[in-house]
Amino acid sequence: MQYLAMLSMLIDHIGIVFFPVEITYRIIGRLALPIYAFGIVQGFRHTSSFRRYVCRLMMLGAVSQIPFMLAVSDSEINIIGTLIFCLVVLKLLGSMKIQRGKSC
Template sequence: MVIDHVGYVFLRETDWAMLCYGLGRLSFPLFAWLLVQGESHTQNFRQYALRLLGMAILSQPIYQLTFGIALFEDFNILFTLLLGLLCLRAARQWPRWAVLIWLVGAIAAELATFNYDAYGIALIALLGNYKPTPLWWTVWCIFTALTVVVMPGNLQFLAGFAALIFACANHERGPKARWFYWFYPAHIGLIGLAAFGLNRPAG
């Protein structure tokens, strides 16, 4: 994520920009995976969701200023993760309605212009149903291949390789990583300040 953002702000006109962007495609699937693990292990879902909402709201003006985004044009990934979290919990509580829940979530992400849009919600849905079986891996590969068709010329298909990382996880509850929610706005803010100091244009 940091590499992607640094590349976007400082290296857009260099040969390194594409490399940074490609490496950055691995970040969202990993965050989505951590979200899925957090949802399944949290002892206080309401507090977890409210913390994510608070950080999303706090991050938004910083996100807009750093990347030159207009008001209500694009919402940062924490909003996408929050929507995915709500869909995860709803789908677990009402499994018979899971497909409809995820479909509504994907449409909402598109209409609200959340970062990663419906793709992000679909990815969270896939990870929320992760099982180390041939069927799951087949669906994951098809999903990854579809990104090439739906987003031609985009490197988003590289996100598919992130599955090789979380497939090695032990799926047990690890240490709490509340620092991540502060890291997201902090690193964007620092990049924005550095860009301002170097007189780099936003967006």
């Protein structure tokens, strides 16, 4: 599934850079986010170290940020920043659930 997400995102980025008017590339690229979101949830559930998991994602985001900015001429944070935010929210929700369970 990860390869499908990478291929979908590659097609999306090729479309953005070389064929900005053609929407078909963008539609194909939209398959990547749900697959990556599923992967983030699975990674959260099965990681042995949340801190290392977040650090790896942050390194990947930092490495990919400059090529992303150069390719699309934009200064927004790439999607990995959004996925890291979602991962932190999952962690917070998990800790709230644990705390609520202890008080009952």
